[in-house]
Amino acid sequence: MPFIVVDLDGCLIDDINAAFDRLFRKPLDAPSQFVEKAFKEAIFAAMTKLPKHAASKSIKMRIDLDSNVVDAIKTAFEKGYNSIIRTANPDFKVSGSTDAIKAQLRNEFNVDADFSYSENRLKHGMYNGEKPALLIEDNPEVAINAARNGINVLLMLKDYNGFLGRVLAKLNHRIQVVRPDELGKSVRARLENLKSIS
Numbered sequence: 186m187p188f189i190v191v192d193l194d195g196c197l198i199d200d201i202n203a204a205f206d207r208l209f210r211k212p213l214d215a216p217s218q219f220v221e222k223a224f225k226e227a228i229f230a231a232m233t234k235l236p237k238h239a240a241s242k243s244i245k246m247r248i249d250l251d252s253n254v255v256d257a258i259k260t261a262f263e264k265g266y267n268s269i270i271r272t273a274n275p276d277f278k279v280s281g282s283t284d285a286i287k288a289q290l291r292n293e294f295n296v297d298a299d300f301s302y303s304e305n306r307l308k309h310g311m312y313n314g315e316k317p318a319l320l321i322e323d324n325p326e327v328a329i330n331a332a333r334n335g336i337n338v339l340l341m342l343k344d345y346n347g348f349l350g351r352v353l354a355k356l357n358h359r360i361q362v363v364r365p366d367e368l369g370k371s372v373r374a375r376l377e378n379l380k381s382i383s
Contacts, residue, residue: 187318189261193272195323196341197254255294256369264376268298273305309336325349332359339363339371
């Protein structure tokens with residue numbers, strides 16, 4: 186069965202906002218949008234450059250699933266595509282969090298998904314000899330790498346990736362920057378377009 190790949194930490198769970206809330210919300214009280222955006226960009230940079238296990242050990246993340254991403258997974262399933270949720274963070278494997286997330290998807294949203302672990306540079310990698318039809322991602326570096334390898338990418342717009350994401354979308358037609366609330370609609374359009382040209 187064809188499949189899409191969904192990024193776990195940053196898309197399905199909102200680790201950057203959770204980290205911001207834990208580390209800065211109380212000290213800053215009510216920060217301006219500019220200050221909040223700057224801090225989130227700094228957190229994002231740290232979490233993508235440091236070894237993932239080091240970042241996550243110091244930041245206790247709340248596991249809340251993004252309903253927009255869940256909707257995208259359901260939309261893909263309705264179109265005949267499985268979803269594989271991938272992460273480069275080994276702590277999710279050690280902690281058993283992926284089992285809890287898998288159960289939550291099934292019990293609360295009636296959605297089944299597989300999990301796998303891969304380096305960021307291989308997020309777009311094959312599964313059972315097939316390439317993914319689509320990648321949902323929040324990291325512009327991962328997005329451009331996938332696009333260069335012929336994979337269509339929906340870059341989920343966040344307040345820490347907008348500028349670079351829009352630049353990359355202009356440079357590579359396989360990247361589309363999408364607001365979270367438009368994710369399901371964008372998945373449907375992309376997958377229908379793929380079927381029409383296949």
